[in-house]
Amino acid sequence: MAMLPRNEYPRPQFQRALWMNLNGEWDFGFEDGNFTHQINVPFAYQSELSGIGDSSFHDVVWYKRTFALPAEMAGRRILLHFGAVDYRATVWVNGSLVGFHEGGHVPFHLDITAVLQDGENEVIVQAEDPSDALDQPRGKQYWKEKSESIFYIRTTGIWQTVWLEAVSETHLERVKLTPDIDHDEIAVEYWVANLQRGDALHVEISFDGNLVAQETVHLQEANSQRRIRLQDFNVHDAGRLWAPEHPNLYDIQFRVVRGDLVLDEVNGYFGMRKIAIEQGKVFLNNRPYYMKLVLDQGYFPDGILTPPSDEAIRRDVELTKEMGFNGARKHQKIEDPRYLYWADRLGLLVWGEMANAYTYSDQAVRRMTAEWQAAVERDYNHPCIVAWVPINESWGVPRLLADSRQQAHCMAMYYLTKSLDPTRPVISNDGWEHTKSDLLTIHDYESRKEQLKERYSTLDNILNSTPGNRLLYAPGHVYGGEPIQVTEFGGIAFKKSDWEGWGYSGASDEQDFAARYHAVISALLESPLVQGFCYTQLTDVEQEINGLLTYDRQPKIDLALIRQINEGKGLE
Known part of the structure; x- marks a missing residue:
């Protein structure tokens, strides 16, 4: 073989x-x-x-x-x-x-x-x-x-x-890195196995090969935290902040030492980045930021959920950026850490999403909460991750509108995630039937521009709409001024390979595909209220042919044209 x-x-x-x-x-x-x-x-x-x-x-x-x-x-x-x-x-x-x-x-x-x-x-x-x-x-x-x-x-x-x-017997088990750009500090929480009296943790931080901070912590407890001031840049200068437009990363080295003996050495990196919601707007690094995401299932024709190579992972990130997107919503998949590495390195926002169950039971709750906690812990340090999505479209809570237990579970997942990570927005039920969420996210596959423009022209129109015949909020929950994003839309089917399949609307040729894509993108860009979108989807997947790329990652139309449309420049 x-x-x-x-x-x-x-x-x-x-x-x-x-x-x-x-x-x-x-x-x-x-x-x-x-x-x-x-x-x-x-x-x-x-x-x-x-x-x-x-x-x-x-x-x-x-x-x-x-x-x-x-x-x-x-x-x-x-x-x-x-x-x-x-x-x-x-x-x-x-x-x-x-x-x-x-x-x-x-x-x-x-x-x-x-x-x-x-x-x-x-x-x-x-x-x-x-x-x-x-x-x-x-x-x-x-x-x-x-x-x-x-x-x-x-x-x-x-x-x-x-x-x-x-x-070694004594070694660093894990670290949790929390950037604070407002104080020019990185908070380092650490866990050390088999700690002995007199052991120390030495931390060195560098940027572009130049040392910017170092600190030695004389370890008293196996788990503790230390804040380290970087003192190397003006926090109002984007020169060393992380963002899709300038994905700056710091290198960090940890050494557990006992006298002159190095017991353990671990190398990593982090980004100085802040994602926040202020006055009803999404802010990246203290400035309003419009998210242009693409839905990415993370499937491959020959590997299914496993990418065939590290080069294939990097290429997906590069293709996403080439089309003018600044982020991806990894859909119903806790993605390979190598994808997050390339998103960190090349500069791409990522929404981290749980792979959901489909029925509700005590066992389903136990399984989901345990696995979701492990996912948040695994990916916490990645600067590319800017949002958490524990539930999508009421999957796993199919009777959310009528069952108070399922509503409670949805809210519990929101608060559980916030308890693990208060630094990122959490969308408890992406698409519709929101309970408690930091953003109002809507799935809307309307293909006609005028209908989309009208729907997203006023707040009343948005809140009274029912795309897919679904309520935006579960009973007892109402809009509280959260930023509004349309996080699934488009889904235009266009057959450009041997794959047969379907989409939410259909294009007859490349010109028609470009026109249909422009119609739905421009409708959202022209909305005075929508602050971001997530287009469905990056690639065809099995029987779905609604990708911007074929399943084997070939562009259906010129990537520069897609970028032009995403930048609001029209079809000219």
């Missing part, structure tokens, strides 16, 4: 030198546990890049491979990392059970030091992914065998990088 490597560092904001990638060929089997196939990890068996390409139901799958530790990793604690395994994973190393994890979109790691042996070691993973479990967070993964409507092929088992990491 031909192997396509995915060898890039999987956690770019928290890097150590001693690590080993376990992607590549693994033995693989279906329900009975017989390893009759080989699979290319981290691609799910349903994908072509896995080497299997079988989209039929298999609710239990098995993986096995051996590895030998490099000499430089010997004598340290060894952590086995999984970027994501959908949906439940049980892991054995050398025949010993080492751990279990539930949650198909977030990372986990296991300390396997105690069970390792000299020479070859064997790891076995069982993944369980009930195909039709509607109370399981699944996003766009369909619960039927054949894709249809807005739902796509499932992703079962390992679908992000598997890797080993060597750490």
Whole structure:
């Protein structure tokens, strides 16, 4: 089986030198546990890049491979990392059970030091992914065998990088970085494992290779916080702030030391960036900011949820920017950290969204809240993330209008997210039937410009509208002056490849497509009240042909023309 490597560092904001990638060929089997196939990890068996390409139901799958530790990793604690395994994973190393994890979109790691042996070691993973479990967070993964409507092929088992990491007994577990541009400070919260008296944490911050701050913290507690003043730029000067137009990043290095001995060294980065809502407007770095987003499902024809390469991830970000968008709403997918890295590096706003379940139950609530907390924790430090979306279009709370429990859950997700991250806006139910949200976000697939212009011309017209025949607010909740954005619209179908499919409206040729795109974009740009939009969508996906690009990322019309329209310059 031909192997396509995915060898890039999987956690770019928290890097150590001693690590080993376990992607590549693994033995693989279906329900009975017989390893009759080989699979290319981290691609799910349903994908072509896995080497299997079988989209039929298999609710239990098995993986096995051996590895030998490099000499430089010997004598340290060894952590086995999984970027994501959908949906439940049980892991054995050398025949010993080492751990279990539930949650198909977030990372986990296991300390396997105690069970390792000299020479070859064997790891076995069982993944369980009930195909039709509607109370399981699944996003766009369909619960039927054949894709249809807005739902796509499932992703079962390992679908992000598997890797080993060597750490000292005393090491940095995680950090939480909170920029404060108003005081020119970065707040550093840290967690240190197996802290001993006299240990210290040394922090160095640099910009463009030049040291701007350093501090040594004499550790008294395993978890604490320190604010570090940068003292390197005028906060009113955008020269070193992060934004899509100038994605400036600071490098940060952490070293845990014991006397002259360096126990742990971690390298990362952060951006000095502020997203806020003031006087009913969205502000980026204390200035009003119009968000021009594109809906991005994050699917690939040969990898499904797993991008085929790091270059493909970067290219998606570059294409988005080339078309004049300054952001993306990652739809019903907790995206690979490598995507967030390139969004940080190249400058693209990202709305982070939970992959929702479809039915409501106590178990669905437990599963969603646990996985969402892990997602917010994983992605908190990325400057590109500027909003959180725990629920989309009442998915998982289908009786929100009539069921007080489901309303309470929707509000609870808003407040839970704010308790974890008070620095970013939270949209508790994107699209309609809002309870408590920091923005009023509306999904509206009206294709006629005059109707859109009229609807978004006055506040009364907006609040009395029911796009898709859905109320904007759930009972007991009313508009409170929040910024208004239209976060799904367009969806113009245009067939430019061999794919057959559908969209919310249709174009007959390139000229018609451009005219239809101009009609819906210009209607929103001309609104005195709309402060941002999210166009549906970046690419065709399976049976949907409503992308600006085909499924294999070929432009349907000139990208410069799309950019021109997005900038409000018309079709001339």
